[in-house]
Each structure stands twice: as C-alpha cells, then as structure tokens.
Amino acid sequence: MVRHKIVLHFPHEQVDKPIVSKLVRDYGLDFNILKASITPREEGLLVLELTGKESDYERGVQYLRDCGVSIQPLSQDIRRNEERCTHCGACLAVCPTDALRLDRDTMQVAFEQAECIACELCVKACPPRAMEIHY
Amino acid sequence: MAKTIEEINERISRGEAVVVTAEEIIGLVEKKGVEETAATVDMVTTGTFGPMCSSGAFINLGHAQPRIRVHRAWLNDVPAYSGIAAVDVYIGATEVAVHDPLNEVFPGEFRYGGGHVIEDLVAGRKVHLRAESYGTDCYPGRHWEKDISLADLKDAWLFNPRNAYQNYNVAVNLSDRVIYTYMGVLRPNLGNANYCSAGQLSPLLNDPLFRTIGIGTRIFLGGGVGYVAWHGTQHNTEVPRTERGAPTRPAGTIAVIGDLRGMNPRYLTGYSMLGYGVSLAVGIGIPIPVLDEEVVRAAAVRDEELLAPVVDYSVDYPQGTGRILGEVSYAQLRSGSIVVDGKEVPTASLSSYSRAREIAETLKEWIREGRFLLACPAELLPCAPRDKGVS
Numbered sequence: 001m002v003r004h005k006i007v008l009h010f011p012h013e014q015v016d017k018p019i020v021s022k023l024v025r026d027y028g029l030d031f032n033i034l035k036a037s038i039t040p041r042e043e044g045l046l047v048l049e050l051t052g053k054e055s056d057y058e059r060g061v062q063y064l065r066d067c068g069v070s071i072q073p074l075s076q077d078i079r080r081n082e083e084r085c086t087h088c089g090a091c092l093a094v095c096p097t098d099a100l101r102l103d104r105d106t107m108q109v110a111f112e113q114a115e116c117i118a119c120e121l122c123v124k125a126c127p128p129r130a131m132e133i134h135y
Numbered sequence: 136m137a138k139t140i141e142e143i144n145e146r147i148s149r150g151e152a153v154v155v156t157a158e159e160i161i162g163l164v165e166k167k168g169v170e171e172t173a174a175t176v177d178m179v180t181t182g183t184f185g186p187m188c189s190s191g192a193f194i195n196l197g198h199a200q201p202r203i204r205v206h207r208a209w210l211n212d213v214p215a216y217s218g219i220a221a222v223d224v225y226i227g228a229t230e231v232a233v234h235d236p237l238n239e240v241f242p243g244e245f246r247y248g249g250g251h252v253i254e255d256l257v258a259g260r261k262v263h264l265r266a267e268s269y270g271t272d273c274y275p276g277r278h279w280e281k282d283i284s285l286a287d288l289k290d291a292w293l294f295n296p297r298n299a300y301q302n303y304n305v306a307v308n309l310s311d312r313v314i315y316t317y318m319g320v321l322r323p324n325l326g327n328a329n330y331c332s333a334g335q336l337s338p339l340l341n342d343p344l345f346r347t348i349g350i351g352t353r354i355f356l357g358g359g360v361g362y363v364a365w366h367g368t369q370h371n372t373e374v375p376r377t378e379r380g381a382p383t384r385p386a387g388t389i390a391v392i393g394d395l396r397g398m399n400p401r402y403l404t405g406y407s408m409l410g411y412g413v414s415l416a417v418g419i420g421i422p423i424p425v426l427d428e429e430v431v432r433a434a435a436v437r438d439e440e441l442l443a444p445v446v447d448y449s450v451d452y453p454q455g456t457g458r459i460l461g462e463v464s465y466a467q468l469r470s471g472s473i474v475v476d477g478k479e480v481p482t483a484s485l486s487s488y489s490r491a492r493e494i495a496e497t498l499k500e501w502i503r504e505g506r507f508l509l510a511c512p513a514e515l516l517p518c519a520p521r522d523k524g525v526s
C-alpha cells in the first residue's frame with residue numbers, strides 16, 4: 001500500500017470530465033480531496049491524497065498524464081514550531097484528521113505529521129501561530 | 136487545627152513545608168480524609184495559562200534629550216497609551232499594530248499587537264519606540280525614536296486589570312456559518328465547544344469564597360513573581376454556586392501586578408485570535424495556605440464537581456440575551472466531548488491544562504526550595520456569600 005499527496009493541474013477542456021472517479025473505478029485507488037479550485041483561466045487545481053497498491057498507483061498516475069493532467073508531488077508541509085506551541089488545544093476544534101490529538105494523561109497536544117493532509121485550517125486558528133507552512 | 140500564614144512561612148524557611156498541587160490534594164483527601172490532610176499539608180499550589188485580554192504593562196521610557204512629553208507613542212507600531220506623565224506609557228494586550236487590515240479581509244489574522252510587544256520585551260528582544268509631541272517650554276522635544284529593551288527601561292510592570300476568571304463560558308455556535316470569536320473558531324451547528332479554564336487546577340476555583348486570596352497575595356505571574364493588586368474588573372461573587380460553593384458562572388476575577396523583569400515568554404505569550412484580535416496568554420499560579428479544614432475541602436474540588444455554562448456565541452452572547460444552553464462539568468469538557476441539545480459535540484480548550492500543571496509544579500518547587508514565601512493579604516477580596524457566612 002502506498003499513500004501519496006499530489007497536486008493536479010487540469011487543462012481547461014478536462015475540467016468537467018469525471019477523471020477522478022475513474023481512478024476509483026478502474027484503478028482501485030482511494031482518494032481524499034484536500035483542495036479543489038478553478039483558476040480564473042478555468043484550469044482546474046486539485047490536491048489529492050491517493051491510497052492504493054503501488055502498481056495501481058503507478059497506472060492511475062499514468063492515466064492522469066494521458067488525459068493531459070500535469071502532476072506534482074505536494075511539496076508543502078505543515079510543521080509545528082515546538083517552542084511556540086502552548087498545548088492549549090484550540091487546533092483540535094478545526095483539524096479534520098487525527099493529526100492533532102490530545103494525550104489525556106499529559107494533556108499535551110501531539111502532532112502526527114503522517115496524518116496531516118495540509119489543509120492549513122490549524123495555521124490561523126492556532127493562537128500563538130505555532131503551526132507553520134513550509135514549502 | 137488552624138494554622139497561620141506566619142507559621143507556614145516558618146516551615147517554608149526551615150525547608151519543612153509540605154506542598155502539594157491542586158491535583159495532588161484530590162487523591163490525598165480521598166485517601167486520608169480532610170482532617171488528616173489539613174493537619175499534614177501546609178500549602179496547595181494552583182495554576183492557569185490562557186488568553187487574558189485585560190492585561191498590559193506600564194512602562195517608563197526614561198527621558199530623552201531634549202526632554203519630550205510623550206503625546207502619542209508606538210511600540211513596534213502598536214499604539215501605547217500616553218495620557219499619563221511625560222514618559223510613562225501603558226501598552227495594552229489587545230491593541231493592534233497600525234496598518235493592520237483588521238477584519239477587512241475576513242477573518243482577519245491579527246498577527247501582531249500589544250500582547251506580542253510584551254512577549255518581545257520579556258524575551259529580551261529589542262522593540263522600536265516612536266513618540267511624538269507638540270512641544271512645551273519644559274518639554275521641547277517633538278519627535279523621538281529609539282530601540283528599547285527590557286534591560287534598559289527605567290520601569291516595566293505588568294499590570295492586568297482582570298485575570299484568572301473564576302470559571303468561564305463554554306462557547307458553541309448554533310448558527311449555520313463558521314464564527315470567529317475570542318473563544319476561538321466555532322464551527323456551525325454545534326461543530327465544536329471551546330472552553331477556557333484549568334478547572335480543578337484553576338486558582339480561583341480552589342478558593343471559591345476568597346477565604347485566603349486578597350490584596351497583596353504573592354503569586355506566580357508570567358514566570359516571575361507578582362501580587363494580587365485588587366479584585367479584577369467585573370468581579371462578581373453573587374452567582375449561582377454548587378453545594379460546595381464553586382460558582383457555576385463566570386464569577387470572581389483578580390487584578391495583578393508584577394515586575395516584567397524576571398518574567399518568561401513561556402508564560403507570557405502573544406496570541407492572535409483569528410477574526411477577533413490580539414491578546415496575551417498569561418500564566419498565573421496562586422499558593423493557597425492550608426489555614427483550616429475548610430481550605431482543604433475547597434481545594435480538593437474535582438473537575439467532576441465543577442460546572443460551566445454552555446453559551447451560544449452566534450446570537451445569545453453577542454446580543455446579551457443571557458440564555459444558557461445547559462451546564463457541563465470540566466471532567467466532561469476534558470474527556471473530549473460534551474452533549475448539547477442531545478448532540479455530541481467535540482471540545483477544545485483555549486486554556487492550556489499542561490502548562491497550568493507546569494505552573495502549579497513550578498510554584499511548588501519554589502516554595503519547597505524556600506525561594507517563595509507567602510504574603511499576608513492586607514485585605515481579602517470582596518465576596519458576598521463568604522461575608523454572609525455561606526460555606
């Protein structure tokens with residue numbers, strides 16, 4: 001099993017085609033949409049997390065390329081500035097995954113980067129601004 | 136068996152004082168009972184760390200040459216109040232830097248303000264002062280700029296008019312859009328519930344009737360030493376209470392003062408509240424002398440027995456309707472979810488319990504090492520139910 005976060009740029013003419021659902025149907029990949037938007041020039045931007053068998057993943061990515069979609073790995077990373085984190089827990093209210101969790105014994109907030117989908121919701125919701133975006 | 140503060144101080148000086156935190160005393164009372172605990176323990180330490188908007192610092196800038204009567208002042212572009220003597224200013228925690236877009240692009244980020252200036256000073260970083268005046272015969276200067284740092288300021292005191300709220304609201308959002316409040320981001324349709332108190336560790340919840348805390352009580356403040364100066368603004372003791380005297384609404388508050396020198400940015404941290412503004416997270420720890428069994432009974436309070444009101448911040452709070460959706464205990468809040476209107480709602484805190492614990496532990500160490508003695512309050516803080524003899 002592999003899990004990759006990738007950024008897809010769709011050309012104008014592909015925006016309304018059901019490309020992503022095909023990944024599930026024909027390649028057995030699970031996906032999680034981290035971000036989706038259409039640029040002013042009507043190109044599509046999609047940040048996906050794909051999970052599946054390595055060989056299926058390779059084939060699926062090839063299929064996307066064949067459709068004219070350009071693919072880049074997600075290079076943006078959310079990291080926590082440990083010095084600044086006060087372990088208040090305000091971020092728990094916004095994090096959609098299990099990346100930020102409260103340990104009920106120590107009452108400290110743990111950050112599990114592997115679970116983070118880089119949605120950035122915590123970045124501005126953190127009062128001391130301890131969650132940082134790195135490119 | 137009643138003890139006096141003098142007796143306890145003697146034991147501290149001899150290195151014999153028995154000090155426990157407000158968490159530890161719970162187990163102790165369960166095991167040994169109130170009577171024995173009161174006989175053996177001298178002191179209970181408490182702690183809290185959370186955003187406390189009603190905070191700020193008085194700063195004396197020292198005199199310039201030629202002298203200037205500061206009429207307007209900015210510290211790192213954050214306006215400081217200068218309507219006091221020539222070179223005295225007050226920098227308030229919630230003052231926002233000039234040119235901040237505020238909420239023009241909603242929700243505003245509020246990256247820097249008075250709370251951050253105070254944190255920068257305490258961290259030993261340089262802060263840029265800009266001051267203007269109109270010029271007088273005795274103070275001809277009209278413009279003054281320089282970098283200041285805590286080390287070379289004449290005086291710098293933290294003086295917070297309202298801190299350490301005794302209990303607080305649990306904030307939820309009944310509307311169908313996200314709202315951005317001083318209680319954090321509240322997701323629609325009861326998406327989350329935010330609270331802000333250290334519950335069983337919180338200073339004023341461990342002395343609910345102010346039987347020991349008063350004007351002049353020496354405290355842990357921002358990592359250094361400070362004092363209770365007065366009751367805080369909005370101090371209100373005539374509120375509903377549990378059988379054991381703990382208020383079930385926001386109630387008492389304290390005004391605190393202390394020298395910024397000796398404080399630590401770990402316990403004095405600038406906060407940015409998305410869509411709301413800037414603030415300062417303040418760490419406070421109050422030692423509670425075990426004068427009698429009543430003190431022990433109150434300090435042994437558990438999160439299960441402490442109740443907080445759930446308030447809607449989409450309509451009820453902003454409109455001041457006074458409506459309360461229910462009461463929940465701090466044990467429920469800390470468990471990760473509460474039930475409101477039959478719906479399970481995940482909780483998040485703005486107050487750091489782990490840092491509150493750290494403060495109570497630090498204060499305990501200070502006392503054990505004989506570095507921190509109790510101060511006899513000049514007068515207890517006002518508390519109507521105490522004076523009426525309710526216990």
Ligand code: SF4
Binds near residue numbers: 085088090127128
């Ligand atoms: S909101 Fe920020 S400071 Fe608070 S626990 Fe989360 S990362 Fe840490």
Ligand code: SF4
Binds near residue numbers: 095115119131
């Ligand atoms: S960016 Fe923040 S809120 Fe989003 S998943 Fe990662 S940790 Fe959670």
